[in-house]
Amino acid sequence: ILNVEQSPQSLHVQEGDSTNFTCSFPSSNFYALHWYRWETAKSPEALFVMTLNGDEKKKGRISATLNTKEGYSYLYIKGSQPEDSATYLCASNTDKLIFGTGTRLQVFP
Amino acid sequence: KAGVTQTPRYLIKTRGQQVTLSCSPISGHRSVSWYQQTPGQGLQFLFEYFSETQRNKGNFPGRFSGRQFSNSRSEMNVSTLELGDSALYLCASSLTTGSSYNEQFFGPGTRLTVL
Numbered sequence: 001i002l003n004v005e006q007s008p009q010s011l012h013v014q015e016g017d018s019t020n021f022t023c024s025f026p027s028s029n030f031y032a033l034h035w036y037r038w039e040t041a042k043s044p045e046a047l048f049v050m051t052l053n054g055d056e057k058k059k060g061r062i063s064a065t066l067n068t069k070e071g072y073s074y075l076y077i078k079g080s081q082p083e084d085s086a087t088y089l090c091a092s093n094t095d096k097l098i099f100g101t102g103t104r105l106q107v108f109p
Numbered sequence: 110k111a112g113v114t115q116t117p118r119y120l121i122k123t124r125g126q127q128v129t130l131s132c133s134p135i136s137g138h139r140s141v142s143w144y145q146q147t148p149g150q151g152l153q154f155l156f157e158y159f160s161e162t163q164r165n166k167g168n169f170p171g172r173f174s175g176r177q178f179s180n181s182r183s184e185m186n187v188s189t190l191e192l193g194d195s196a197l198y199l200c201a202s203s204l205t206t207g208s209s210y211n212e213q214f215f216g217p218g219t220r221l222t223v224l
Contacts, residue, residue, distance in 0.1 A: 004151070034212065043113070044152075044199070046212035089152070096165045097142070097213065101151040 004092050006100035013080050013107055020076045021103040023090030027071035032093040035064055035075055038102070039086040047075075047088075080107040111136065113202050113216035121222045127188040130219045134181050134202030141183040142213060143175060146197045155198075158183050159206045187221075195223045 005024045013019050025033065032051045036044040048057040053068040061078045077084055087104045091097040114133045122128050134141050143155040154167040158177035175185040181202070187194055197220050201213035 036215075043215040043217050044201075046214070049212050091152075096154050096157060096167070097152075098154065099144075099152040101149070 004090060004098050004100040006088075006090055006103050008103060009101070010104040011106070013105070015081060015107055015109050017080050017107075018076065018078045019080055019105065020074050021088055021105075023073045023075070023100055025071050025073070025090070025092035025098075025100075026094070027068055029094040030068055030071075030092065031095065033066055033068075033073050034091040034093060034097060035073070036089040036091065037086045038089055044089060077105075080105070082107045082109055113200060113214050115198075115200055115216040115219050117219060118217065119220045119222075121224060122190050123224050124190055124192060126190050127186065128190060128221060130185045130187075130198055130200075130221075132183045132185070132200035132202075132216055134183070134200075135214055138202035138204055138214070139181055140203045140206050140211075141177055141181065142201045142203075143183070143185050144199045144201065145169075146199065146218075147193075147195070152199065155185065157206070164206060190223045192223050195221060197221075 007022050034049050035047040038044040048064045050066040055066040057064050064075045066073045085107050087102040089102045091099040116131045140159045142157040144152040146152050157165040161177045172188045177183045197218045199218045201215045203211040203213045
């Protein structure tokens with residue numbers, strides 16, 4: 001993998017559903033993996049910064065895991081709420097942040 | 110603590126003109142990075158400044174330049190504007206440089222339209 005790739009590109013779920021997204025990144029020269037949430041008309045907001053293989057981080061209903069050996073991270077949202085609607089970006093830090101194109105999540109009431 | 114501020118928020122220019130965008134980082138942050146976002150593209154890294162020195166540069170033409178002042182404020186300049194330069198330009202500040210694990214704090218962005 002040469003670039004940071006995210007899937008799916010977009011996701012529509014019902015309120016209460018749990019969902020997850022994938023971020024794939026080059027595993028060489030790896031420093032850290034960042035997750036950001038970007039709501040419309042706002043600035044990207046950091047969710048997690050993960051560095052170690054096997055790292056798991058949690059913030060409320062949102063959690064993330066990291067596998068640096070195979071170069072992927074998962075972001076999970078449990079019991080999605082309409083306020084979770086946003087674009088979720090991951091970025092691989094290899095001395096500079098290389099962003100994926102994001103997963104656009106829409107949660108319908 | 111005040112967040113990252115960017116000025117102006119919106120800008121309309123014509124092809125061939127030049128533009129300067131400004132970014133004031135969070136107090137105490139010494140690193141400022143600039144990103145470009147165009148439709149369908151992720152955030153593309155432009156450059157990073159740390160302690161008034163450019164320490165990293167993305168894959169953009171020389172028309173894109175920047176600088177950082179002693180108070181950590183940064184400016185980005187684009188000369189000879191092209192239609193394809195229309196984009197949202199975001200700056201982000203962090204305590205230390207890109208090779209650290211610090212999260213970056215983003216400003217609201219400057220929306221540049223080139224006609």
